[in-house]
Amino acid sequence: MARGRTDIGAQASFVGLVRDSNDGAGVMKMTLEHYPGMTEKSLAEIVEQARGRWDVMDATVIHRVGALKPGDNIVLVIVASAHRGDAFAACEFIMDYLKTRAPFWKKEESPEGGRWVDARESDDRGGGEVEAPSTAGHQRLERARSCPEEVLFLCVPGRWAEVLTPLLRSCPCRPSRPCCRRRRWRPWRSARRRPWRCQKPSACWRRHPRCCRAGRSPTSSS
Amino acid sequence: MNVKVLYFAGLREAVGQSAEQFALPAGVGSVGQLHAYLAARGGAWEALATTKNLRIAVNQNMAAMDTPVKAGDEVAFFPPVTGRVR
Numbered sequence: 001m002a003r004g005r006t007d008i009g010a011q012a013s014f015v016g017l018v019r020d021s022n023d024g025a026g027v028m029k030m031t032l033e034h035y036p037g038m039t040e041k042s043l044a045e046i047v048e049q050a051r052g053r054w055d056v057m058d059a060t061v062i063h064r065v066g067a068l069k070p071g072d073n074i075v076l077v078i079v080a081s082a083h084r085g086d087a088f089a090a091c092e093f094i095m096d097y098l099k100t101r102a103p104f105w106k107k108e109e110s111p112e113g114g115r116w117v118d119a120r121e122s123d124d125r126g127g128g129e130v131e132a133p134s135t136a137g138h139q140r141l142e143r144a145r146s147c148p149e150e151v152l153f154l155c156v157p158g159r160w161a162e163v164l165t166p167l168l169r170s171c172p173c174r175p176s177r178p179c180c181r182r183r184r185w186r187p188w189r190s191a192r193r194r195p196w197r198c199q200k201p202s203a204c205w206r207r208h209p210r211c212c213r214a215g216r217s218p219t220s221s222s
Numbered sequence: 223m224n225v226k227v228l229y230f231a232g233l234r235e236a237v238g239q240s241a242e243q244f245a246l247p248a249g250v251g252s253v254g255q256l257h258a259y260l261a262a263r264g265g266a267w268e269a270l271a272t273t274k275n276l277r278i279a280v281n282q283n284m285a286a287m288d289t290p291v292k293a294g295d296e297v298a299f300f301p302p303v304t305g306r307v308r
Binding site: 033035037038041099100101102103104105106107116117118 | 234
């Protein structure tokens, strides 16, 4: 990917593998079905979206289909960028988006028989335009779990707020303080380019410096 | 011109076939009408009506129930894609 180029400063890669268990059931074999034509198109669209959001110089996605056994590689995502921040973020975005939007279906063979793996309700809302999963949301979630001061960073737009807010509620530090209820964030795309602030600072329940005053988004620096 | 209907994953198993082609019946002009027409066949096609969060694509683009369907289109019915974000 970087051969013959000297402007690439970071390559991030992800490899997904078949696990030997899922929800407590052993998995002996897995079959991945896809929609030929549409799957390729969605993968290309996902990469295109990542290019629009981050400084992606090159990206490769390879996804296997058919019969797979535990330990097999399923998917490879490689992203090249000038800086690691963009490479990591775009790689995670592509992977998250691929899991929720590309037409792949998994059938697992366990000792109890075969079963199609259901999409989680939270993963799959509506067939129309869905708010992009913000990968920064994941990072913030991890941070929020370990550090109560960072809880406010758990604000992500759209459906992700619905997914993540219950997790926040279970945070031992702020058991009853949902984070996104009274505030709305700017769309992710602009949040990246503009100062990190609430759309309605007056409605913010807590005057957090990173939230209500101008400041850099944690994702804008690499 | 026929309409091509595809089924995937659990729905394909329930219906017992992966694809079929037939002349677009009179009065069917949208995804919703096609869905109702197929579900009304009864038997295995009842799965179309009972599948939760059924997804539909017309010519490989995600579609809604009011998306128009015309002869020559490829209409795919499938359950939500598998995906978990942890």
